[in-house]
Amino acid sequence: MFPNLFEATKTYWRKLDELEAAYQQGKVSTEVVNATVAELMAELAQERRAALTFFVQTGQHWLVDRKDILLGFAILAIAIYGWGQRINNL
Numbered sequence: 001m002f003p004n005l006f007e008a009t010k011t012y013w014r015k016l017d018e019l020e021a022a023y024q025q026g027k028v029s030t031e032v033v034n035a036t037v038a039e040l041m042a043e044l045a046q047e048r049r050a051a052l053t054f055f056v057q058t059g060q061h062w063l064v065d066r067k068d069i070l071l072g073f074a075i076l077a078i079a080i081y082g083w084g085q086r087i088n089n090l
Contacts, residue, residue, distance in 0.1 A: 002054065003051040003054050005047055005051040008043075008048075012040055012043070012044045019033060019037070
């Protein structure tokens with residue numbers, strides 16, 4: 001499943017805003033704020049790790065599936081470069 005890092009970040013900031021409002025109103029203590037912020041940061045870090053893992057795995061899968069195409073492009077690029085060098089030397 002595709003991790004929705006954008007939505008996770010929006011949720012993180014919304015919860016921080018709610019926590020700040022509660023703190024400003026005197027509903028929560030500094031200790032609760034510190035503990036909650038640590039929990040929220042851990043949740044967002046977990047989502048970021050999931051997104052990074054997803055993108056790395058997707059990239060690896062794409063490279064394995066398209067190895068022949070990438071090899072063909074590399075050979076073509078080398079041939080064009082060599083041809084251009086030969087023309088420049090004439």
